[in-house]
Amino acid sequence: xSRAEAGGPLLEVEGVSVRFGALIALNRVSLGVxxxxxxxxxxxxxxxxxxxxxxxxxxxxxxxxxxxFAGRDxxxxxxxxxxxxxxxxxxxxxxxxxxxxxxDNIMTGRxxxxxxxxxxxxxxxxxxxxxxxxxxxxxxxxxDFLEIQGIRKTPAGRLPYGLQKRVELARALAAEPTxxxxxxxxxxxxxxxxxxxxxxxxxxxxxxxxxxxxxEHDMGVVMDISDRVVVLDYGRKIADAPPAEIxxxxxxxxxxxxxxxxx
Amino acid sequence: xxxxxxxxxxxxxxKATYASDxxxxxxxxxxxxxxxxxxVAFVVPPLVAGEYWLQxxxxxxxxxxxxxxxxxxxTGYAGQLSLGTGGFMAVGAYSAFKLTTxxxxxxxxxxxxxxxxxxxxxxLGFGIPSLRIKGFYLAVATLAAQFFLIWLFNKxxxxxxxxxxxxxxxxxRTLLGVTVTGPNASAAARYVMALAxxxxxxxxxxxxxxxxxxxxxxxxxxRDIAAEIIGVxxxxxxxxxxxxxxxxxxxxxxxxxxxxxxxxxxxxxxxxQSFLVLFMVIIGGLGSILGSWLxxxxxxxxxxxxxxxxxxxxxxxxxxxxxxxELMVFGGLILFFLIVEPHGLARLWQIGKEKLRxxxxxx
Numbered sequence: 001x002s003r004a005e006a007g008g009p010l011l012e013v014e015g016v017s018v019r020f021g022a023l024i025a026l027n028r029v030s031l032g033v034x035x036x037x038x039x040x041x042x043x044x045x046x047x048x049x050x051x052x053x054x055x056x057x058x059x060x061x062x063x064x065x066x067x068x069f070a071g072r073d074x075x076x077x078x079x080x081x082x083x084x085x086x087x088x089x090x091x092x093x094x095x096x097x098x099x100x101x102x103x104d105n106i107m108t109g110r111x112x113x114x115x116x117x118x119x120x121x122x123x124x125x126x127x128x129x130x131x132x133x134x135x136x137x138x139x140x141x142x143x144d145f146l147e148i149q150g151i152r153k154t155p156a157g158r159l160p161y162g163l164q165k166r167v168e169l170a171r172a173l174a175a176e177p178t179x180x181x182x183x184x185x186x187x188x189x190x191x192x193x194x195x196x197x198x199x200x201x202x203x204x205x206x207x208x209x210x211x212x213x214x215x216e217h218d219m220g221v222v223m224d225i226s227d228r229v230v231v232l233d234y235g236r237k238i239a240d241a242p243p244a245e246i247x248x249x250x251x252x253x254x255x256x257x258x259x260x261x262x263x
Numbered sequence: 264x265x266x267x268x269x270x271x272x273x274x275x276x277x278k279a280t281y282a283s284d285x286x287x288x289x290x291x292x293x294x295x296x297x298x299x300x301x302x303v304a305f306v307v308p309p310l311v312a313g314e315y316w317l318q319x320x321x322x323x324x325x326x327x328x329x330x331x332x333x334x335x336x337x338t339g340y341a342g343q344l345s346l347g348t349g350g351f352m353a354v355g356a357y358s359a360f361k362l363t364t365x366x367x368x369x370x371x372x373x374x375x376x377x378x379x380x381x382x383x384x385x386x387l388g389f390g391i392p393s394l395r396i397k398g399f400y401l402a403v404a405t406l407a408a409q410f411f412l413i414w415l416f417n418k419x420x421x422x423x424x425x426x427x428x429x430x431x432x433x434x435x436r437t438l439l440g441v442t443v444t445g446p447n448a449s450a451a452a453r454y455v456m457a458l459a460x461x462x463x464x465x466x467x468x469x470x471x472x473x474x475x476x477x478x479x480x481x482x483x484x485x486r487d488i489a490a491e492i493i494g495v496x497x498x499x500x501x502x503x504x505x506x507x508x509x510x511x512x513x514x515x516x517x518x519x520x521x522x523x524x525x526x527x528x529x530x531x532x533x534x535x536q537s538f539l540v541l542f543m544v545i546i547g548g549l550g551s552i553l554g555s556w557l558x559x560x561x562x563x564x565x566x567x568x569x570x571x572x573x574x575x576x577x578x579x580x581x582x583x584x585x586x587x588x589e590l591m592v593f594g595g596l597i598l599f600f601l602i603v604e605p606h607g608l609a610r611l612w613q614i615g616k617e618k619l620r621x622x623x624x625x626x
Contacts, residue, residue, distance in 0.1 A: 057492055083494035097485035099550065100478070108478045112494040116475060124470035129282075132474055136281040175493065 008071055010035045010211050011056070011179060016065035018051050025051040027235040028065065033179070038205055038212045040222040040243075043232035044255060049215045050092060052232070053181050056213075057089050058082040069179070084112055088177035090168045092184045092215075098157030102148065102167050105156050106139045109174030113138075139174060146170050146200060162193040169200060173208075180204065182214035186221055194218065198225055223247070231255065287469055304458060309451035317450035318523075324563050325457040326518045331543040331555035332461075332468050333511025338541070339549035340472055341504035342484025343393050347386075347405035349536035350412035351509040352516025353529060354382040357422045359517035360431040364424055371436040371444060375460065375517050382513020383506040385412070390505025394498045409537055413529045432526040444521045453522040460518065464511060469552050471507070480504055481550070512540075546600060548607025557608035561600075566593055 009032040018026040026048045033039050041049045054060045056067060058079040066075045069085050077085075088109070097105050114135060120128035143149055146166055151159060156167055165185060172180060185201065186194045202225055204210050216222050222229060223243045231239040231246065233255040239246060246252055276291055278284040288294045308321055330352060337343050358378035362369060369377075389408040393401050416422050423431055435445030442448045443456045471477050479500045482490035487497060520527045539562065547558020569589040573580060580588075604611050 059488070059492075079488075079491040080494045080496050083492055089492055091489065095486045095489035097482050097489070099485050100481050104478055104481070108482050108490075108495075109493055111475065111479060111482075114475050118476075121474050121476055122467045122470055124474065128474065132285065133281050136285065140281070171493070 009033055010037075010070060011213070012066075012068040013052070013056070014066050014068070016052075016055055016062040016067060018048075018055055018060050018062050024235050026055065026062070029232070029235070029237050030065075031230055031237065031240070033211060033213055035211055036205065036209050037228060038201070038214070038226045040226035040229045041213065041215045041232060042217070042219075042222055042229060046234075047232040048235040049232055050183055051235075053089065053183055053213070053215065056082075057087060057181060083175065086175075086178035087181065088172035088175045088179075089181035090165075090172050090183060090185060092187065094161070094164045094168055096156040096164055096168055096171070098155065100156060101153050102156055102159070102170075103136075103139065103143075103152045105167055106142060106170045106174045107135060109171040110135045110138065112175060142170050142173050145203070146173075162189050165189065165193075165197065166200070169197075173204065173210075176208070177210060179211045179213065182212065184215050184217065186216060186218055194221060201225060285473070287473070301462065304462075305455065309455055314450050317454045320564060320567060322450065322454050322457055322523050324559055325454070325461045326515050326523055327540065327543060327563060328556050328559040329457075329461045329464060329518065330512050330515035330540045331547065331559045332465055332552060333508045333515065334540050335544045335547075335549065335552065335555045336468060336472070336480070336511065337504050337508035339544055339551065339554075340477060340484065341480035341501060341508075343390070343501055343504060344398060344402040345405040345505075345508070346402050346534070346537045346541065347389060347408035347412075348512050348540045349532040349534060350409040351382045351386050351512040352519060352536060353412055353416055353532035354385045354509075355379060355513025355516030356520045356527065356532065357416055357431060358382065358513065359521060360433075361422065361424075363434050363436065367434075371438055371521070374436075375514050375521075378517040379510040379514040382516065383510040386509020386512075387502050387506045390502050391498075393501045393505065406534075409534055413532060416529045428528075430526050430528045431520060433521040433524075436521075446525065448522075457518055457522050460514065464514070465552055465556075468511075472552065476503065484550075542597070546597060546607055548609030551607065551609035553612065554607050554609030557612065561608060565596065569593060 011031075011033040013029060013031040015028045015030055016026055017024065017028055029048070029052060031039075031052075041052065043049050051060065055062055058074075058077050058081065061076055066073055068074065069082075069087065074082065074085060097108065100108070114131055115127075117128060120126055124132075143152060146169065148163065148166060148170065151163060151167075156164060159167065169182070169185065172182075182201070186197050189197065198221055201212060201214070205212050214226070223246075226243060229239070229241065229243050229246045230237060231249070231252050233251075238251045238255060239249045241249065276289075278289065283289065286294075288297055308317060312321065330348060333351075334345065334348050337345050355378040358381040359374050362374045362377055363371075366374075385408075389405060392404045396404055417429070420426075420429075423429055433444045435447060436443060438456070441452050443452045472480070479490065479495045480503075482493065482495050483497060483500050490500075491497060516532065519531065524531060543558035543562045544555060545558070546561050547556070548554025566589060569592055570585070573585060573588075600608070
C-alpha cells in the first residue's frame with residue numbers, strides 16, 4: 001500500500017488505560033503512528049512502556065480507550081489475531097524457541113503465511129512440500145539480509161545473546177509485518193552489536209517500508225534512528241515530539257533527572 | 264563412491280537445493296543404511312527368528328515404539344506432559360474389539376485405523392484442560408483420564424460384549440489371505456503387520472514434526488507467549504497434539520491385544536503402561552522420533568538381557584535373587600543414563616555420529 005492511499009495513521013492508540021488491580025500501569029495514553037515511521041518510546045523504569053506494547057499486541061486488554069490498526073478497531077483481539085493483521089514483535093528478554101534451530105525459529109515466523117492441509121503435510125507430498133520449500137527460500141533471504149548464514153542449523157538456545165536478539169528480529173521479519181514492535185532491541189549489547197542492530201532496523205524501515213515502534217534506553221540510538229520520540233512517565237504520556245525537541249523538553253528532563261526544588 | 268559407502272564421510276556431498284537440505288536423511292550413507300535396515304527388518308526376522316524372538320521381543324518392541332512415538336509427539340514435541348497413555352491405549356483396544364465384533368467384514372487394517380480415530384476423539388476431550396493448566400498439573404489431569412477410562416471399561420459390560428470373564432479376545436482375521444490375528448495367527452505374520460504400521464506411522468510422525476505442524480508444537484513447548492504473537496493458536500495446536508498422540512496410542516493399544524497378547528483385560532492398560540511408555544520417551548529422547556525407537560528397545564530389551572546374562576556367563580543364583588538384582592540394575596542404569604545424558608539415547612547417537620564424521624581425528 002502506498003502512502004497516498006493509506007490516509008490516516010497506521011496505528012491509533014486513544015486514551016488507553018491498563019490497570020492491574022489498584023495499579024494503573026497506563027493512564028489514558030494516546031498515540032498515533034504514521035505509516036513507515038520509526039517511533040521510539042522512552043521513559044524511566046516502570047513507566048509503562050512494555051505494558052503499552054503488550055496492549056498493542058493483545059496480551060493485555062485496556063479497560064478504557066481504543067486501539068485501531070489500519071483504520072479498524074482492534075482493542076479486544078487476542079495475540080494470534082493481532083499477528084494476522086500484520087503486527088510482529090520482539091521481546092525484552094529474548095523469547096526464542098530455544099530447542100529449535102535458527103532456521104526453524106524463523107520458519108515458525110512464517111506460520112500465518114502457510115496454508116494447512118493435514119493429510120498432505122503428513123505425507124510431505126505435493127503442495128505441502130512445495131510450500132515448505134517456497135518458505136524456506138523466503139527465510140533464506142531474511143537470513144542473508146541479517147547476515148546469520150553461519151548459524152542456520154544451530155539450536156537458538158546455544159547462541160550468544162547478541163545473535164539471539166538478531167534471530168528474534170529475523171523471526172519477526174519472517175511474518176513480513178506492516179508494523180514491527182521492538183522491545184529494547186539493543187539491551188545488553190556492546191557498541192558494535194548496537195551499531196549493527198541500528199543498521200538493520202533502518203534497513204528494514206527503508207527497504208520494506210515497515211513501520212517501527214521501539215522501546216529503547218540508549219539515548220544516542222533513540223536520537224539517531226527515530227523520527228519521533230514518545231516519553232512515558234508513571235503511565236502517562238508526557239511528551240511526543242521529534243528527537244531534537246525532546247532533548248530540551250522540560251517535562252522530560254524532570255522525569256529523567258528529577259524536579260529541581262525552587263528555593 | 265566405493266569408499267563413501269564404507270566410511271562415514273559427507274565430504275563432497277553438496278546440497279544444491281533446499282529440497283535436498285530438508286530431506287529426512289540429508290547424508291547419503293544414512294539413507295542407504297536406513298533403507299537397508301527397513302528391507303532387512305521386513306524380510307529377515309520372519310524367515311530366521313524363532314517364535315520366542317518374534318513373540319517375546321520384536322512384536323512388543325514394535326508396538327511400544329508406536330505408542331512411544333505417539334507420546335513423544337505430545338510430550339516431547341508439544342511439551343504437554345501426559346500420564347493417560349494407558350487409558351488411550353485401552354480406548355484403542357476396546358474400540359477394535361467392539362468394531363470387529365459389530366462389523367465382522369471390516370478389514371483389520373481399517374479396524375486399527377478407526378480404533379485410533381476413536382482414541383483421538385477421546386484424547387481431544389481430555390486435552391481441553393491443557394489450555395489452562397501446564398506441566399505437572401496437566402499430568403495430574405491426564406491421570407484422571409487414565410483412571411476414568413479404565414474404570415469405565417471395567418464397569419460397563421457392553422465394552423466386553425458382556426463376557427463374564429471381563430476379557431476381550433482378538434478374533435480370527437485375515438489380511439490378503441494370511442491370518443494376522445486370533446489364536447492361529449503366526450508370529451511372523453503379526454510381526455510384519457506390526458512393523459508395517461510402525462514404519463508408516465513413524466514416517467508420518469517425522470513428516471509432521473519437520474513441517475508447519477511440528478514447528479507450531481515446538482513453539483508452544485519452548486515459549487508459548489512468543490508462539491501466540493506469531494499466530495500459533497494455543498488451544499487448537501495443543502488439541503491437535505492430543506488428538507494425533509492419542510491416535511498413535513490407540514492403534515498401539517489395539518495392536519497390543521490383537522497382535523501380541525491375544526486377549527486382555529483392563530489390567531493390561533493400567534497406570535504402569537503410562538509410566539512405561541513415558542520412561543521410553545524420556546530415556547530415548549524427548550522430541551526425537553529415533554529416540555522413541557531407542558527408548559522402547561532399551562526399556563523392553565534390557566530386562567530380558569539382564570535375565571539371561573547371569574546364565575550366559577555361567578553364574579548360578581536363585582531365581583528370586585536374580586529378579587531382585589535385575590530390578591536394581593535396571594533402575595540403576597536408567598538413573599545412570601539420565602545423569603550422563605539427560606537428552607536421552609537419541610542425543611548420544613547424535614554425538615556419536617558427530618564424532619564419527621571427524622574420526623579418526625580428535626577435532
